Amino acid sequence: MKITGFRSLTTVHDWGRRTGDVNGVQSTDATVVPVLIIETDEGIEGVGLGAHPDVARVFAAVEGEDPRSVVALYDRMLAWVFKTGHSGAVFGTIGAIDMALWDIKAKAMGEPLWRALGGRERFVPGYASGLEYSLPDDELATLYGRFAERGFRGGKLKGGIDLDRDLPRLEIMRTALSRNSRHPAIMLDANESWNHAQAARYVCAVEQRLDLTWVEEPLRRWDAAGMAMLRGKVRAAIASGENLTGLEQYGPLLDANALDIVQVGTVWGITHFLRVATLAHSHDLPVSTVAYNGNPIAHAASAVPNFLTHEVQDLAFPVGLDIDQEFDDGGIVLGDRPGIGIVVDEERLASASAVPAAAASGPHVRPERAGLRMVAEPDVIEEPATAGGRRTP
Template sequence: MHPCAIKDFTLTRFQFRRDRVIGDAQVKFDTFNALALELSDGAGHTGLGFAHSMWDAMPSLAALTQTFTTHLWPGLDGKQPGALIHRIERPRGGNQRDTTYGFAEALQIALWDLAAQQAGLPLSDYLGGSRRTSPVYASGLDYHMTDAEFSAFFTRAADLGFTAFKIKVGPDAAWNLHRLDLLRQAVGPQAGVMVDANETWSAKEASAQLHLFHRAGHHLVWAEDPILRTDFDGLKALSAACPWTQINAGEYLDAPGRARLLMARATDIINVHGRITEVMHTGWLAAELGIPVALGNTNLEIGVHTACALPEVPWLEYSFQNYDHLVEEPFRIHAGEIHVPDRPGLGLTLSQAARTTWSAPEPLQELQTGPDCQLFQPRA
């Protein structure tokens, strides 16, 4: 077997309580449910990928392993990651479906990580990037915070050097305006501000709310997912009606849906997440059309690599989620910039604590609360 060929895999299951309730006007979550996938080659390299479940705990490790072994491992065993990441397939009929338990995302990330390690390059460089930092904005996932918690959170984020901030908004215009006022008090009038409605509004409601914010002196960088993801006509009309801000959409679409959104010129910014192959395909098309790309939340902020590889990315989202303890050295964030490490691949290694203290092979009834986000910890 060639030393670059994949020879083994390891799955690690996680289930622990978040340090706060996160969510938007539609949903809220207090538990982190996830898995880590490690793919090993014959030369001592290990590619790492993550997948998560928002609503339900992952099944047992034994069930995860059986599913992966049956459905995915035959297509990986003995194959070279550099070939797999560039493979173009066209599934049809019943084969046109996502993999179970989020394996598709974990697999894309782990394969790219492994291929970049074999090339001896940070993943951003391997993807063709020419920079090692990206601007990052502070996101609270804050809809369910009290006003006091909200103000304390964003004050702390501003103290840490963030210069742009995104908040959740909902159907109540007065409540939304109140939160924007609280944010301005916490971070100052010069800060960049984004709002995320998570499809709460209709097109006319969105226009009314955005006009209200603008008249109140809140000049937004963007409004994210203001209306239904498939309402391309509404998104275009909203962009035209609110020329002082940008419309950010695409988060909830799959790769073909994002391509249709871009080709319809129905968004000012396209929102993508963690599936590296799909992000790059979307980013290439966006670059051809001159449309910026926003990197939303990605597990352990692995999106910094695609953010640094694509020419149209102005921002990456950081939401202070308490999972940094799962890796040995999280990505460094300083003065509103996130940094790609010099280490090859992703530059992340699963921590020993993740394999022992935080590993949960079976579904748990009583959960530990994970450590607070490292950026909120006292600095030495």
């Protein structure tokens, strides 16, 4: 079997709500979902999800190769971009190709990827995470109520700017999830918006009212010393790692004992996740996946001994993607379809509504005052940015 080509496609995910965090909110209810199809000479095609802007350059590293040599091809892709480096968008491109190659390998075996990787259970425990920063309180309660109907016993709230706003919202989420547990897991995600003093003050204030399971990305992703010090000041576990692009970036954090929970971004691919999970396991730490459309890394999570929980951001899937999984009993139930279980309806993708270009501010852009706020500042979350103005960070 040989890799012969690729197709780069796009669809959308309609969330039915604005999504975002303290760094900003998306300008529409829908977001773009890039889809990569890797072709072979035997007709088996692999599906990878996530942005892949450098695919034309990186594809040369795998063209003509046997896709079943996926781990070796992953390292070949890293070597291919050696001089310019493999961080950022390049790493995302490698991740999308890697995901598609694992899909091909499992399809060639006639097995779902979770079984091909040695998983024993099709059930992957999860937690609810609605990216709900822009929602008013009543809609927040409705959203986490829907997650509770699927059995979820843990949830994560986006916050970190206004304690008076966050505390009641954390309690709303806890109340919604309490139907499934007397003590639901409650997490707070600051998305790197604090400095060290802000993080310590904020989390300690929250912990006077609530028992946080973890606080996520309290400081910049590389701040090993800061997160290590924060661990000694708060009760909540420290979780971070979703934006690290490469195994080597975890070393300083683990050496400094900065993390309680090692997180991995889904968009960086399956091989990366498996390697980070092994590295975390060598430090006796749990690993947790940060979600992306279709939850493809859930297959790999089922085969990892130190896997903790998988973020679930929505109970629906992008337009034109038929995904063989369900949400029940507070997690993801993987199906038996060979590969990662995604069937792409390319005609529906072609007719999917276009999504406007990303706004000048949003969760993808770090605000000017992030890490510099002394007190809560005005926070406009209802109106998207316009071409002639800017939103208050």
